[in-house]
Amino acid sequence: MRQAIATILLTSVAAAITLALLYALGPDWASFAPATCLASHCFCESLNTGALILQPANSWSSLGFVLVGFWIMLGARAQRKDTAFRDWPALWFGLTAVVIGVGSFLLHATLTLWGQFYDVLGMYLMSGFVLTYAVQRWRGWSNGTVFTLYIAVCALLVAWLWATPEARRWLFALVLALAIPLEMILARPRRPKVRAGFFYAGLIANTAAFAIWSLDNTRTLCAPDSLLQGHAVWHVLGAVAVLLNYSYYRSECAPPERRGAV
Numbered sequence: 001m002r003q004a005i006a007t008i009l010l011t012s013v014a015a016a017i018t019l020a021l022l023y024a025l026g027p028d029w030a031s032f033a034p035a036t037c038l039a040s041h042c043f044c045e046s047l048n049t050g051a052l053i054l055q056p057a058n059s060w061s062s063l064g065f066v067l068v069g070f071w072i073m074l075g076a077r078a079q080r081k082d083t084a085f086r087d088w089p090a091l092w093f094g095l096t097a098v099v100i101g102v103g104s105f106l107l108h109a110t111l112t113l114w115g116q117f118y119d120v121l122g123m124y125l126m127s128g129f130v131l132t133y134a135v136q137r138w139r140g141w142s143n144g145t146v147f148t149l150y151i152a153v154c155a156l157l158v159a160w161l162w163a164t165p166e167a168r169r170w171l172f173a174l175v176l177a178l179a180i181p182l183e184m185i186l187a188r189p190r191r192p193k194v195r196a197g198f199f200y201a202g203l204i205a206n207t208a209a210f211a212i213w214s215l216d217n218t219r220t221l222c223a224p225d226s227l228l229q230g231h232a233v234w235h236v237l238g239a240v241a242v243l244l245n246y247s248y249y250r251s252e253c254a255p256p257e258r259r260g261a262v
Contacts, residue, residue, distance in 0.1 A: 003074050010070040014098065015063055018105055019052075026110065027052040033113040036165050042111050043231040044216045046224035058108035061232035064239035065101030065122075069094045072246050084191070085249040089133070093249070096126040097242050104235065117161065120168045124157040127172060130245070131179035134187040191252040198248035202241040209237035 027050060035042060045055045053059050072094030076086055085093075100122030107119035128150055136146035157175070161168055180203070188196055215221040216230030223229075 003071065006074055007067060007070045010074075011063060011067045014066050014070075014102060015105075018102055022052055022106075022109055029054065029110045029112055032110070035107060035111045035113055035116040036168075037116065038111060041219075042108075043229070044219055044222035044224055045108075045229045045231065047111070053109040054111050055108040055229075057227050057229040057232045058235070059105050061229075061235040062101045062104035062108065064236050065097045065104065065242065067101075068239045068243045068246075069097030069099075069101060071243070072097065082253050083250045084252040084254040085246075090246070090250065093126070093129060093246060096122055096129060097239070098122075099125055100242075101239075108231075113165065116165065116168070120161055120172070121158065123172050124154055124161065124175070126242070127175040127179060128153045128157065131175055131182065133249075134179055134182040137190050138182060138186040140190075192255075193251070193253045195248060195251035198244050198251060202244035202248065205237050205241040205244060209234045209241065212237070 037043070042055070043058065045058050047054045048056065073091050074094075076088075076090035076094065099118075103115075103118035103120070103122045107115040109115065132146050132150040132153060135141065135149065136143075141149075153175075157171055160171055183199065188194060188199070212230045213234040216234070221230055
């Protein structure tokens with residue numbers, strides 16, 4: 001119960017800080033360079049022109065990632081001692097979810113290029129983690145080696161994002177296209193007693209989310225003035241997928257020599 005209350009409080013604080021930032025910078029978002037998605041209307045939801053938050057449904061639904069991220073971070077030190085996924089790896093995984101949620105809020109509230117940058121930044125931080133964590137388990141690399149790989153992957157992605165914002169989705173898809181089979185085929189058999197059902201459930205949630213995202217992005221299913229937005233559903237399902245991935249990682253048993261270690 002205390003973890004749930006603390007999660008809600010931290011999410012509320014993150015939302016308040018984000019709103020304070022928006023108040024400090026806005027609401028004249030047209031004075032900033034626009035997000036590249038404006039060429040395709042930035043999803044179905046209509047824009048509240050002149051408002052502090054241009055797309056309220058898409059913005060507020062982003063907090064689902066923040067909620068899940070803080071839940072993971074608060075539970076990182078409270079995991080059972082025989083799990084392989086605790087302490088710093090779990091803390092960082094949760095933090096990347098928080099960055100995704102805040103970045104997504106900034107994008108949909110402002111539809112600016114800088115908002116888009118922070119939106120994609122969190123996605124790269126998390127997908128890079130999934131990729132390099134799979135490589136570590138597959139190859140048996142040390143924490144230092146895989147951390148170096150993680151920094152290199154994220155630096156490359158962020159540099160590419162900065163130089164070519166239009167490539168953001170293709171890069172994200174490329175990282176996932178590498179990470180998913182690496183995890184399923186090469187890393188999973190090396191994770192003792194891991195519950196693969198969580199990973200597959202996360203894939204199903206992400207697949208459903210992407211299908212809804214596509215319908216919303218192409219305006220195949222679109223009610224611009226409704227509070228129920230397909231892109232908002234994508235956010236919620238994406239947050240559920242993060243939680244399922246976390247459940248998958250923490251189901252892996254630690255080697256006997258690591259149990260009880262801090």
